[in-house]
Amino acid sequence: MLKNCMDQQKYAELSAWITAAGLAGKPETMMLSGFCDRLLAAGVPLRRGLVVIDTLHPVHEGRAFRWRADAEETELIEYGRTSDGEAAENWRRNPFYRMLQSGEVVMRLPLTAETVAQYSGLDQLHADGMTEYVLVVKRFAAGGIIGEMDCVYTGWATAEPGGFDDAAVAALQGLVPFLALAIKCAALARIAETLVGTYLGRDPARRVLSGRISRGVADRIATVLWFSDLRGYTGISDQAPPEQVIPLLNDYAGAIISTVHEGGGDVLKLIGDGVLAIFPAEDRERACRSALAAAVAARRTIAALNRRRGAESLPVTDMYLGLHVGEVFYGNIGSEDRLDFTVIGPAVNEVSRIAAMCRSVDQPLLISSAFAEAVGDERQRLVSVGRYALRGVGRPQELFTLEPGTDGAGI
Numbered sequence: 001m002l003k004n005c006m007d008q009q010k011y012a013e014l015s016a017w018i019t020a021a022g023l024a025g026k027p028e029t030m031m032l033s034g035f036c037d038r039l040l041a042a043g044v045p046l047r048r049g050l051v052v053i054d055t056l057h058p059v060h061e062g063r064a065f066r067w068r069a070d071a072e073e074t075e076l077i078e079y080g081r082t083s084d085g086e087a088a089e090n091w092r093r094n095p096f097y098r099m100l101q102s103g104e105v106v107m108r109l110p111l112t113a114e115t116v117a118q119y120s121g122l123d124q125l126h127a128d129g130m131t132e133y134v135l136v137v138k139r140f141a142a143g144g145i146i147g148e149m150d151c152v153y154t155g156w157a158t159a160e161p162g163g164f165d166d167a168a169v170a171a172l173q174g175l176v177p178f179l180a181l182a183i184k185c186a187a188l189a190r191i192a193e194t195l196v197g198t199y200l201g202r203d204p205a206r207r208v209l210s211g212r213i214s215r216g217v218a219d220r221i222a223t224v225l226w227f228s229d230l231r232g233y234t235g236i237s238d239q240a241p242p243e244q245v246i247p248l249l250n251d252y253a254g255a256i257i258s259t260v261h262e263g264g265g266d267v268l269k270l271i272g273d274g275v276l277a278i279f280p281a282e283d284r285e286r287a288c289r290s291a292l293a294a295a296v297a298a299r300r301t302i303a304a305l306n307r308r309r310g311a312e313s314l315p316v317t318d319m320y321l322g323l324h325v326g327e328v329f330y331g332n333i334g335s336e337d338r339l340d341f342t343v344i345g346p347a348v349n350e351v352s353r354i355a356a357m358c359r360s361v362d363q364p365l366l367i368s369s370a371f372a373e374a375v376g377d378e379r380q381r382l383v384s385v386g387r388y389a390l391r392g393v394g395r396p397q398e399l400f401t402l403e404p405g406t407d408g409a410g411i
Helices: 008-023 028-041 085-092 095-102 113-118 123-127 166-200 202-209 233-239 242-262 284-311 346-361 369-374 376-381
Strands: 048-054 062-068 075-079 106-110 132-139 151-158 218-230 266-271 274-280 319-334 339-344 365-368 382-388 397-402
Touching: 008 028, 008 166, 028 048, 028 062, 028 075, 028 166, 048 166, 095 106, 095 132, 095 151, 106 166, 113 123, 132 166, 151 166, 166 202, 202 266, 202 339, 218 233, 218 242, 218 284, 218 339, 218 346, 233 242, 242 266, 242 274, 242 284, 266 339, 274 284, 274 339, 284 319, 284 365, 284 369, 284 376, 319 346, 319 369, 346 365, 346 382, 346 397, 365 369, 369 376, 369 397, 376 382
Parallel strands: 319 365
Antiparallel strands: 048 062, 048 151, 062 075, 106 132, 132 151, 218 274, 218 319, 266 274, 319 339, 365 397, 382 397
């Protein structure tokens, strides 16, 4: 079967290499480049290689990896949804789509003007002088499907005048399953990281994936606490058409969460219109300064968002925000089969009460006295709004806000 293409020893070596690379968790780009380089060295006249796999991601539908014999690096492309518009039309004209519909596992396409006119995605191969494109699809059994990830698509091109010979195609058919399994392993690991990070937050995800999943395992940490919610959200949700409520939440959550992340914080919870976040405070002053800068950035981002939504005659709102610093327990809390990775402690209760006080004192931002003491030189930008009793907190405390005109955000 492998005569005039690959001998049995090289075939065995390549299958063993890609299996080991997959088990070692190598990046997909490294696996594809190593696989193609070894195919080429073994006598397969390969000039282009493509691997595509769908994923489970809030933004991307999948990832594509492109290898070129004349390029130094394998290209990674993350692509969006192919269910609507031009993307959907291109997908329906793709030869992979025909294979899925027909059940074919291998397709050999001569790269001619007629083929390029019939299918999408082949014009650049034809323009680059490729003569044949071999597509191999490895489907997963029902139990191996996650979301839209139900197979691995691969495409292989040559510039040989007569295209691939039968032995080269047979070698590809035999070796692609090893590559597909390695790519699937990498994709599953990436999906786990994405899902845990999306639903728990970045630092909790890192801790959970490192093995900290036992109930009751929690660390005592010093942290800056951020609790925000939206002004008048209940009234807006009662009055706005239902189809506008979720886009409103997404717009404002996107504005707030992005600035928290850019400031080095981690969002732990979305509670309706509320956001609970932390800025770990190994260096307390630095964490406070980062949180304060994120608060100002969030206000600016929300102001820009309100201008856009107002121009579209959509409901607008604003953010109430409380900032506090203190010690909390950070870890797994819950039952044996349902855990939450979160923070607990009096400081968490205090920051939520501080944020709730924004309504009473008509301030968009309130800062605890502990935060004010820890923020260093930024303390001169803060002004007291008085001492207040906070519900569920033992003693009144002085609260602060940014002095008007010192932030550039209109606070």
